[in-house]
Amino acid sequence: MAAAIPPASVSVTMTDSPLFTQPPLSQTLEDLACAYWSSDTLFAAIKLNIFGNLGDETLAVAELGQLCHCHPAELTRLLTALARLNLILEETDGWRNLPEAARHLIPERPEYLGDFLLYRRYLQPTWHTLTQTISSVPLSPALSRDDDYPTRNRHYVQALDQLARLKAQEIVAKLNHIPWHGPILDLGGGAGALSRALTQTHRQQAVAATLFELPEVLAAAQALYPASDAWMDIAPLPGEFLSHSFADHDRFGLIVLSNFLHIYNATNAKLCLSKAVTLLRPSGHLLIHDYCPDRGAIKGPLYDLNMLINTPNGQCHKACDLATWLADNGLTEARIIDLASDSTLIIARRPS
Template sequence: MHESEWTSGRLLEMSGGYWGACALHAGVKLELFSRLGAGTATAESLVATTGFDRRGLSELLRALCALGLLELRAGAFANTPFARAHLDQQAPAYLGHILLHHHHLMSGWSRLHEAVQNGKPVRPAAATTDDAKQRESFLLGMFNLAMNLAPQLVPRIDLSGRRRLLDLGGGPGTYAAHFCLANPDLQGVVYDLPTTRPFAEKTLARFALAGRVTFVEGDYLIDEIPGTYDVVWLSHILHGEGLEGCRTIIAKAVRALQPGGMIIVQDFILDDDGCGPLFPALFSLNMVVNTEAGRSYREGELKGLLAAAGVGSLRRIHHDLPGHTGLIAGTVP
């Protein structure tokens, strides 16, 4: 946003914008959209079934109407079609897990000034936290995001002739699954922490890929990566590390590649002046809050890291899909 576009009204609207996010998160956390499902319910009937406070629940339901997520029909509340499709737990396109992950991040963001002052994260990273519920929201949130993007993104990446894919730090394995679905001759390995295994196995079972995609436990910063591959997929793991961590990850990925192998990085990529796009710039602050050294990287930085590890034929794969992600690919000799 350019300075000339700012007004005092817009500034105040942005400053209080978290009110709407908190109302949304409360609706998801209290399972209001799932309780309504395809039906309707009055505030009184929801109070009776949930035991929630009458005033609080009534005001939340009306705020969700004001946000356009619920509708009031003859005194009863109902999901809008959008909420029914994305906020009801029974919906295939449910996004509640990533919204709950955002909810868990909010307390840390309120302490951003502390992280800026002392250079230390104010909360543990979601991927490694001891809080099982927060870790579940994070991993299933990654599944939510990938399920929205992967079916559109994967067909745009040519893996013809490739036989073994490594999804490094692949979490629930959503991308590995979609790459294998799109490439019948491809087999995959999801490499991630042991706590991730149950989520990945559910994903692979969902797509009937348990025989073609396997899960290997390990820490990519500490352990060597077993096996050799002709394509390595690094999706949203570099931003969690500083430059040294990125060098370690990329070096291990390159060592795992066969001659002529391809490496693909997906991440929130900044312009080379570091001042945009907006989402990668804000996401970099999310890493300040949540990690020791992570940040968003500029396109030139990522290409430089890959080139220093021996990756050539570097190119940006442009796309116009939602999600604020960028792709950089290259091959090893």
């Protein structure tokens, strides 16, 4: 895939790329849990006949979209994931099949495997019965789409907090090399895992954090962590960020947007960044943690497809775009750090 380069006015430092670092066991487990994201991406491409329509040519998205009867913007997100799966390649003038995909995924080719692979998809539903097939007692699912919203929200907060606690350890370790100061504004911080980790590491400095979240998420978080000491130095603040009015004196030394911007499309994500910068103190740091489709791990483009099908407007944003948007708001020096797991940090400092 062609590399995306930020404009010359943006100073980007690439550091800590973990290309040869063994991922933690927790990452291996998550990769197993999300393995179907890759297979469903492949199945969708076969069903849409992307490989067949590309053939031996290089086609622009608009032309390929017409042949496949696909929406260009959504198709681009699928093509990005297919490229990271090493099935196709993005050139300057469009997309083309890589040799193995052309060999096995173009219909009418002697070694075509599309029908075989789609038969594997046909078997998927029966695999969902594996637990009950093995169990000697009836088992109900932990969560169902038929459950009411409070139940689903409680499971959502608890599930994401389990991963966030592990990610927080990685993030805090990277921040140890940066002279950041509080107070902290943790935007969309879920149950507060990162706020908790940051305040605990700076307890001697009495750094305080504001955990900004939707009211129902904060309610679930406080039910998950009922003990008062779990909220030491953390003040929950309910609201929706774009519409919330902060007090004139509300300014922060560290603003964290961890897995927050991918809730929004590009237009609203830019608005969020612009608003966050206005809340940043001079010399303050802004930290973005997210899944970026243009970085090393395959999870970036796959998570983007997850947002496409599971949210109204969610979208994972390229790290180079985020760096450009930061520069547009006066934060011209961005440090990009790929974690040993599957996500990326972008750290920028507001001029004094």
